Amino acid sequence: MIKKSLVVFVLLLLVGCHAKKSVIVIQKDSRYNSSKYKRNTSSTPTKSIAVNGTVNDYIANYKDVAMSNMKNYGIPASIILAQGILESGAGKGSLAATANNHFGIKCHNDWTGETVLKDDDAAQECFRKYNDPAESFKDHATFLTGRNRYASLFELPKDDYEAWAKGLRLAGYATDPNYPEKLISYIERYELYQYDSQVLGKKFTLNKKKMEATAIADSSTLGEYEVQKGDTLFSIAKKFNLSLEDIKQKNNILDNALYVGQKLRLK
Numbered sequence: 001m002i003k004k005s006l007v008v009f010v011l012l013l014l015v016g017c018h019a020k021k022s023v024i025v026i027q028k029d030s031r032y033n034s035s036k037y038k039r040n041t042s043s044t045p046t047k048s049i050a051v052n053g054t055v056n057d058y059i060a061n062y063k064d065v066a067m068s069n070m071k072n073y074g075i076p077a078s079i080i081l082a083q084g085i086l087e088s089g090a091g092k093g094s095l096a097a098t099a100n101n102h103f104g105i106k107c108h109n110d111w112t113g114e115t116v117l118k119d120d121d122a123a124q125e126c127f128r129k130y131n132d133p134a135e136s137f138k139d140h141a142t143f144l145t146g147r148n149r150y151a152s153l154f155e156l157p158k159d160d161y162e163a164w165a166k167g168l169r170l171a172g173y174a175t176d177p178n179y180p181e182k183l184i185s186y187i188e189r190y191e192l193y194q195y196d197s198q199v200l201g202k203k204f205t206l207n208k209k210k211m212e213a214t215a216i217a218d219s220s221t222l223g224e225y226e227v228q229k230g231d232t233l234f235s236i237a238k239k240f241n242l243s244l245e246d247i248k249q250k251n252n253i254l255d256n257a258l259y260v261g262q263k264l265r266l267k
Contacts, residue, residue: 054261055190055226058090063195065137070199073141074154077195078161079168080140082186091133094118099129103140104174121175159196161187223267227258240266 059081066077066084087104088096095101099116107115107126114129130136144150149171156163165180165187176182187193197204225236233256237244247253250265 055085055090055186056261058085058088059190059192061091062133062137065134067195067199069137069141070158070196073145074158075141075144076158076161076164076193077199078187078192079164079183080137081190081192081195082161082165082183083140083168084137085186086182095127096133099127100133100136101127101130102133102136103143105136105139105143159193159200159202161193161196223265225264225266227260227262227264229260231258231260232256233258236264242266 066080070077084102088102115126116129117124153167165183169179194204
């Protein structure tokens with residue numbers, strides 16, 4: 001009877017030890033599956049950018065905030081929109097997607113908010129991260145108005161977008177020597193100066209022929225063309241003196257189908 005009891009006790013002890021070991025393993029796994037662990041490893045912002053990718057959509061979404069910033073801070077709306085389009089890739093660039101940063105503003109010493117790292121002029125440079133695009137637009141305005149090196153810009157006429165574009169480059173906003181030309185190209189192609197006119201109370205009439213001419217000139221310079229309403233592969237090839245096959249090959253197009261806003265490589 002004593003031997004039988006001893007055997008039962010030993011078996012119960014072994015089972016108890018095995019069960020206790022299993023619980024430790026489960027607790028360890030659950031620790032790595034906690035919500036806190038997941039949040040710490042995610043770099044995706046909680047809010048997404050409210051644009052669907054095309055330049056025209058970008059303008060429609062942000063022209064009002066650009067005009068508001070022009071009224072409040074004195075920066076031409078055309079310059080704000082052109083910089084946003086160029087710096088963010090019309091909202092499709094990696095900084096805009098991951099950090100809501102539409103103007104490529106780096107951290108600098110005075111930034112205390114969230115940051116992201118991205119290769120730019122040097123590897124893994126620090127850029128500002130915002131909760132939403134509206135914060136980026138506001139910070140862009142305070143960034144320009146709060147730094148002495150941009151002070152000369154605010155002595156320029158508010159409707160002289162060419163002078164503003166060149167002044168930004170001279171003040172060191174961008175290192176690209178063609179930065180002013182790119183801004184001016186977007187402003188004239190999409191007639192962004194109409195928003196300056198609205199803020200200043202000046203009359204403005206859309207010039208569709210000029211838009212088409214500047215779009216062709218812009219595309220020839222930058223090597224890219226955005227498909228407009230009514231475009232066909234044949235008409236685009238004719239505009240830029242290219243063959244249909246050349247355009248298809250450069251853009252991996254298998255048929256003649258196009259859509260408005262599509263970007264085509266020309267070089």
